[in-house]
Amino acid sequence: MASILAVDDSASMRKMVSLTLKSAGYDVEEAVDGVDAFAKAQSRQFDCIVTDVNMPNKDGITLIKDLRLLSNYKFIPMLMLTTESGAEKKQEGKAAGATGWIVKPFNPDQLIKILKKVLG
Amino acid sequence: MAQEDIQVNKHQLNKRTGNNMQFLSFTLGNEEYGVDILRVQEIRSWEPVSRIPNVAAYEKGVVNLRGSIVPIIDLRERFNLGYAEYTQLTVVVVLQTGDGNKIRITGVVVDSVSDVVDVDKARIQSAPDFGAKVSTEFISGLVSVNDRMVMLLDVDKLLKLDDVTQDES
Amino acid sequence: MSIDMAQFHQVFFEECFEGLEAMESGLLNLDTGDIDSEAINVIFRGAHSIKGGSGTFGFSNVADFTHIMETLLDEMRDGRRQVTQAAIDVLLGSVDCLREMITAIQQEQDVDETRVAEQKSALEVELYGSEASVEPSPVNHSIAMETPVAMSEPAPAQQHEHQGYEIAFTPYLTLLQTGNDPVRMFRELAELGELTASVNVQDIPDFYELNPEACYLAWDLKVAGDIAEDEVNEIFDWVKGDCELEIQSLAAKPVKDPVAHIPAIDAETLSNTPESGISEPAAISPPPVTEDAVNKMAPQKAEPEPAKTVTKSSSTIRVDTAKIDTLINMVGELVITQSMLSLVGEHFAMNKESQLKSGLAQLERHTRELQQSVMNIRMLPISFVFSRFPRLVHDISSKLGKKIELKLVGENTEVDKAVVELINDPLVHLIRNSLDHGIEMPADRIAAGKPETGTIELRAYHRGGHIVIEIIDDGRGLNKDKIKAKAIEKGLIDKHSTLTDKQVFELIFLPGFSTAEQLTDISGRGVGMDVVRKNIQELGGNIEITSELDKGTTISIHLPLTLAILDGQSVAVGDEIYIVPLVSIIESINITEKMLNRVAGKGETFRLRNEYIPIIRMHEIFNVQSAKASQLAEGIIVVVEGQGMRCGLFVDDLLGQQQVVIKSLEANYKRVEGISGATILGDGSVALILDIPGLVRLSNR
Numbered sequence A: 001m002a003s004i005l006a007v008d009d010s011a012s013m014r015k016m017v018s019l020t021l022k023s024a025g026y027d028v029e030e031a032v033d034g035v036d037a038f039a040k041a042q043s044r045q046f047d048c049i050v051t052d053v054n055m056p057n058k059d060g061i062t063l064i065k066d067l068r069l070l071s072n073y074k075f076i077p078m079l080m081l082t083t084e085s086g087a088e089k090k091q092e093g094k095a096a097g098a099t100g101w102i103v104k105p106f107n108p109d110q111l112i113k114i115l116k117k118v119l120g
Numbered sequence B: 001m002a003q004e005d006i007q008v009n010k011h012q013l014n015k016r017t018g019n020n021m022q023f024l025s026f027t028l029g030n031e032e033y034g035v036d037i038l039r040v041q042e043i044r045s046w047e048p049v050s051r052i053p054n055v056a057a058y059e060k061g062v063v064n065l066r067g068s069i070v071p072i073i074d075l076r077e078r079f080n081l082g083y084a085e086y087t088q089l090t091v092v093v094v095l096q097t098g099d100g101n102k103i104r105i106t107g108v109v110v111d112s113v114s115d116v117v118d119v120d121k122a123r124i125q126s127a128p129d130f131g132a133k134v135s136t137e138f139i140s141g142l143v144s145v146n147d148r149m150v151m152l153l154d155v156d157k158l159l160k161l162d163d164v165t166q167d168e169s
Numbered sequence C: 001m002s003i004d005m006a007q008f009h010q011v012f013f014e015e016c017f018e019g020l021e022a023m024e025s026g027l028l029n030l031d032t033g034d035i036d037s038e039a040i041n042v043i044f045r046g047a048h049s050i051k052g053g054s055g056t057f058g059f060s061n062v063a064d065f066t067h068i069m070e071t072l073l074d075e076m077r078d079g080r081r082q083v084t085q086a087a088i089d090v091l092l093g094s095v096d097c098l099r100e101m102i103t104a105i106q107q108e109q110d111v112d113e114t115r116v117a118e119q120k121s122a123l124e125v126e127l128y129g130s131e132a133s134v135e136p137s138p139v140n141h142s143i144a145m146e147t148p149v150a151m152s153e154p155a156p157a158q159q160h161e162h163q164g165y166e167i168a169f170t171p172y173l174t175l176l177q178t179g180n181d182p183v184r185m186f187r188e189l190a191e192l193g194e195l196t197a198s199v200n201v202q203d204i205p206d207f208y209e210l211n212p213e214a215c216y217l218a219w220d221l222k223v224a225g226d227i228a229e230d231e232v233n234e235i236f237d238w239v240k241g242d243c244e245l246e247i248q249s250l251a252a253k254p255v256k257d258p259v260a261h262i263p264a265i266d267a268e269t270l271s272n273t274p275e276s277g278i279s280e281p282a283a284i285s286p287p288p289v290t291e292d293a294v295n296k297m298a299p300q301k302a303e304p305e306p307a308k309t310v311t312k313s314s315s316t317i318r319v320d321t322a323k324i325d326t327l328i329n330m331v332g333e334l335v336i337t338q339s340m341l342s343l344v345g346e347h348f349a350m351n352k353e354s355q356l357k358s359g360l361a362q363l364e365r366h367t368r369e370l371q372q373s374v375m376n377i378r379m380l381p382i383s384f385v386f387s388r389f390p391r392l393v394h395d396i397s398s399k400l401g402k403k404i405e406l407k408l409v410g411e412n413t414e415v416d417k418a419v420v421e422l423i424n425d426p427l428v429h430l431i432r433n434s435l436d437h438g439i440e441m442p443a444d445r446i447a448a449g450k451p452e453t454g455t456i457e458l459r460a461y462h463r464g465g466h467i468v469i470e471i472i473d474d475g476r477g478l479n480k481d482k483i484k485a486k487a488i489e490k491g492l493i494d495k496h497s498t499l500t501d502k503q504v505f506e507l508i509f510l511p512g513f514s515t516a517e518q519l520t521d522i523s524g525r526g527v528g529m530d531v532v533r534k535n536i537q538e539l540g541g542n543i544e545i546t547s548e549l550d551k552g553t554t555i556s557i558h559l560p561l562t563l564a565i566l567d568g569q570s571v572a573v574g575d576e577i578y579i580v581p582l583v584s585i586i587e588s589i590n591i592t593e594k595m596l597n598r599v600a601g602k603g604e605t606f607r608l609r610n611e612y613i614p615i616i617r618m619h620e621i622f623n624v625q626s627a628k629a630s631q632l633a634e635g636i637i638v639v640v641e642g643q644g645m646r647c648g649l650f651v652d653d654l655l656g657q658q659q660v661v662i663k664s665l666e667a668n669y670k671r672v673e674g675i676s677g678a679t680i681l682g683d684g685s686v687a688l689i690l691d692i693p694g695l696v697r698l699s700n701r
Helices: A012-023 A036-043 A061-067 A087-096 A107-118 B153-160 B163-168 C005-029 C037-056 C061-079 C085-106 C115-130 C135-147 C182-192 C229-237 C267-272 C280-284 C291-301 C306-314 C322-347 C351-378 C388-400 C415-439 C441-445 C480-489 C502-511 C529-538 C691-697
Strands: A003-007 A026-031 A048-052 A079-083 A100-101 B018-026 B031-037 B040-045 B057-066 B068-074 B091-096 B104-108 B110-122 B140-143 B148-153 C164-171 C196-201 C216-224 C243-249 C379-380 C405-409 C414-418 C453-463 C465-475 C542-548 C551-560 C567-573 C576-581 C585-590 C596-599 C601-606 C611-617 C636-642 C646-652 C653-661 C674-679 C686-690
Touching: A003 A012, A003 A036, A003 C551, A012 A026, A012 A048, A012 A107, A012 C037, A026 A036, A026 B163, A036 A061, A048 A107, A048 B140, A061 A079, A061 A087, A061 C379, A079 A087, A079 A107, A087 B163, A100 A107, A100 C164, A100 C576, B018 B104, B018 B148, B031 B110, B057 B104, B057 C061, B057 C686, B091 B110, B091 B153, C005 C085, C037 C061, C037 C085, C061 C115, C085 C115, C085 C229, C085 C280, C135 C322, C164 C182, C164 C229, C182 C196, C182 C229, C182 C596, C216 C674, C229 C243, C267 C388, C267 C414, C280 C529, C322 C351, C379 C415, C388 C415, C388 C585, C405 C636, C415 C441, C415 C465, C415 C529, C480 C646, C502 C529, C529 C542, C567 C686, C611 C691, C646 C691, C653 C674
Parallel strands: A003 A026, A003 A048, A048 A079, A079 A100, B031 B148, B068 B104, C405 C453, C576 C686, C611 C646
Antiparallel strands: B018 B031, B018 B110, B040 B091, B057 B068, B091 B104, B140 B148, C164 C216, C164 C243, C196 C216, C379 C414, C453 C465, C465 C551, C542 C551, C567 C576, C567 C653, C585 C636, C596 C601, C601 C611, C636 C646, C674 C686
């Protein structure tokens, strides 16, 4: 069972992502911001990171950048949840090492579809 | 404390087959009454109550039912059927009243619980005028079970004593 | 997949309200002169989260509305736009409007569309200038995001005759380090149609130069079938910029299609094709809140009663996980103690007595700690109430033309949720009073040698088992002579009575007294200080005023930390036990017949330090048959005070003092005169808690 770290400062979005992925059979852990996520990612190995971009303390892009520096997260898929539809944020994310993005609003089916893609 | 609490298993009793209803029947003096089994939460033995000042005599007081404060009402006194000595064998039927919005719990003191009876709805007769002895406003119907007459009580009306007693006090 | 989105709505609403509060306080603290980008960022983030959530949970009108706010804030954040007071005011108005929208949605009422439209156009005017229609694109654009767009239809007609695509895919060396995997992409391509791939290995270096983490391979791919171009583009969407990519449509070779043939690296082009392939997931299916989800929600809230909606919104509480962890630890301790005790009990012998005793002591300690922790869950920081006041002060002071600074101190002081909910109205009233009557006009202040800007300090702190809330202003203070004159005029006091300062200020709390010479729409709203005091006393607290002329006024409110627990004195009346709230007890005394006065028709009083205090014989008023003492000298008098009235309760005996958990009598029963609630004693029996003001009323009949 693949493990996913879901990072979002918004409780409702986080719960939505987490519950959706759990119902699809993934092992999901939640983190409330980049700092929390970074600590959790270090405490155990996740197979995929799904993170919001705009968060207090540490934003999603910095989180991805920091995680990519860890040897055990070098090739792990990292997806950003973004409402920013402009290419700017996406390029910024890609430059930081993001695998891809999921544009809000999305529904549970779309989320699972995308996760299935990256996790196989 | 009541050691021999009988938890009524609602799941078993919940099966209303077709037009049948189930009633818990109990006695008060020589009379037999019934209440809709779905309204019965549990049956307990009598235990001392804490008296509430300045309320009607049939409102005996309140007890602690697993952390909730529950009033106890003496049905004999409520129906003017005289007084009975409370013993360890005296039974309190804990009933649920109210709509889905707010459920209230009330215990009623009865002489003894007799039976759970299956009643075909079609056999329930409307209550005739009894005269003064028992107020018919609480009786929702009559049914005969094994040649005994059982008066079916409307639990909500019976226990909606609030306004009545407040005026009295 | 059937995730019921409705289950997240409640959390989402709470989050929105929190976000709105943060935005509001952020906007109020925003100084137009000196822009703190982090401060704007906080406000931006609030709008951003609400927009993201509302889009996901299907509240597209909220998403549309917040989108404009977000755009405006984004420009401010980037420094592309000046932060003006006008913009702040429009944003504040929008926060209000948004709050109304969300409240309406939460309570399943209709959103006031006209109000929303008005506020929206005000925002647009702020954003685009007066000719709002010049650039309406962002609005349309965001609507497009929520509407099911028929993307899945094989797009433009000229490309209908698809045979498939030829794809030249040459990843850069670093592609794998983005977490993308060519194998995954090929698998997806294979799902679209028949895939043939040939790999180009010419770039693989010598073994010694080979970096195992780099991607040296390149592929020529061919996927056959009638496939929409967007679907192919979408698969490579994430790797654009990390590879060289050329996609050619097999049948449509002559067709010049800019999207299909752009070299993938061209990010500029990408940004100019709004949402084509990128947001494809969002476009495939209808917005997430389907009718189904709404229907699923319906049975839970079938009740149309408005009162019910109110309780529903306040029936949940967000608890710090640390508090829950403490609780779990406590329960763990309790379980250990319990198993230890049962071990002792199993083979009990007299030599184990000390073990038993220490076990019981442990049990007592753990139980007490557990009780405290459980109570702690209900505790919320007072900032839940305080955070509303900067806005109130901002709005009212500008309306009055006064300059006022509000200082909040001790916002993190915790207090019971019920207190938080009930203290708001009295505080609003008191602060309005300070704003209206306390703080002077700027000119008057300067004339009096004070700083032009007045200060109101709202301070909260714990003292003993209480929370103290103080409202301190540096305004004109209370004029004792005026108060006295008015009280005399109203016949509240005798012309010749001499009063201490404290007693003079107390007059304000008398019913029918109001210091305002004229009622304004700010404060005089039909409720007087007597109502404020009554409300606070109903919470089990009290209120005091100290004031100095021309220096200012301090109002202190003392409240119990929780409404669920009370310090009580148990008293015996016959074989019945009643609880007297400790806070209302002044003293307990034995009296002798000599101290008694019997006033014909008015009952008994006794004299206590120059004051005649009426006696309430509890056994009489409560009809206790078993009371032992009928002669006053045999029992004891508990002197209590309730709503400014003192009286002596005559009881048989004083028992212990203890903290009791307050239980409602009304939940299953009804309100009983002279009784405020019930509690469960150590032996499991029920004791009634006395309602002192109610008793006084009862005895006066």
